[in-house]
Amino acid sequence: MSKAIAFHLQKGGVGKTTVSGTLGCQSALNGYKTLLIDCDSQGNLSSWFLKEPSKYELADVLQGKCFASEAIVPVDNIDNLFIIPTFSIGGSLKNYSETKLVDEPFVIQDLVSELNKEYDHIILDLSPGLGRLERAALIASNEIITPMTPEVFSLDGLEIFIDELKKLKKNYKSNVKHNKIIINSYDERIKQHRDIFHAAESSGRFTVFKIPVDPIFRKSQEANAVPQLLKVRSRGMKQTTSDSINEINKTIWK
Numbered sequence: 001m002s003k004a005i006a007f008h009l010q011k012g013g014v015g016k017t018t019v020s021g022t023l024g025c026q027s028a029l030n031g032y033k034t035l036l037i038d039c040d041s042q043g044n045l046s047s048w049f050l051k052e053p054s055k056y057e058l059a060d061v062l063q064g065k066c067f068a069s070e071a072i073v074p075v076d077n078i079d080n081l082f083i084i085p086t087f088s089i090g091g092s093l094k095n096y097s098e099t100k101l102v103d104e105p106f107v108i109q110d111l112v113s114e115l116n117k118e119y120d121h122i123i124l125d126l127s128p129g130l131g132r133l134e135r136a137a138l139i140a141s142n143e144i145i146t147p148m149t150p151e152v153f154s155l156d157g158l159e160i161f162i163d164e165l166k167k168l169k170k171n172y173k174s175n176v177k178h179n180k181i182i183i184n185s186y187d188e189r190i191k192q193h194r195d196i197f198h199a200a201e202s203s204g205r206f207t208v209f210k211i212p213v214d215p216i217f218r219k220s221q222e223a224n225a226v227p228q229l230l231k232v233r234s235r236g237m238k239q240t241t242s243d244s245i246n247e248i249n250k251t252i253w254k
């Protein structure tokens, strides 16, 4: 069955884009037709996977300036992976979300419902924050998974997010699931990281996954590459990272 997942926490720099892109690649490598939707006006996911801006972007689709099919671009060097991009230059998505989106809170939900028929898996990457655009993307998803870094501020951020999500679900009569978190940039040798993992797990509210610190993510973003396929001086993704990504990927699309 087709499914749309948003990876979100309102905190910046926790790995939302890295996790979205990497799990999108894994889904595609496993043979599922996968669509990334770049809902972040910073356009980081798009600049990771596309070397050049394409003709249309997400803001054009949302404003009815083109069909979704015209904005969808295949990602190079990997089968089954597609993206609806956002380009930060010009700020179209930012302008759209600040002006028109107020009257159209279900515009992303409508888009995802249309694309669900064609794609097995859809991943939405969001900006930090919980503004109109993020809310519209969250209610468009079947499930929200929270990536967070192993630090106290992220745990605080998670509590705020849980509270805000409760209100959002009530206001929009949404039944989006939120019962998984990913502790990203995890280092088993650091006690604070282990403590935060156990704190998150022992709350009993979440299935908790970890993704280790791995320089392959930054390198693949610099090289417009698929992290699972990139080798730099014959070194690729760490085995522990690859095992984590496989485990997460196996669980989240069920």
Ligand SMILES: Nc1ncnc2c1ncn2[C@@H]1O[C@H](COP(=O)(O)OP(=O)(O)OP(=O)(O)O)[C@@H](O)[C@H]1O
Pocket: 011, 012, 013, 014, 015, 016, 017, 018, 019, 040, 044, 126, 127, 128, 184, 185, 186, 211, 212, 213, 214, 215, 217, 218, 219, 221
């Ligand atoms: N597991 C990891 N190991 C090493 N570096 C990582 C890991 N995950 C993310 N990074 C790096 O951390 C930085 C921030 O990650 P990313 O851009 O994915 O965060 P984000 O939550 O999407 O940020 P923003 O809130 O700005 O959208 C990037 O440089 C990325 O390469």
Ligand SMILES: [Mg+2]
Pocket: 016, 017, 018, 040, 044, 125, 126, 127
């Ligand atoms: Mg990001």
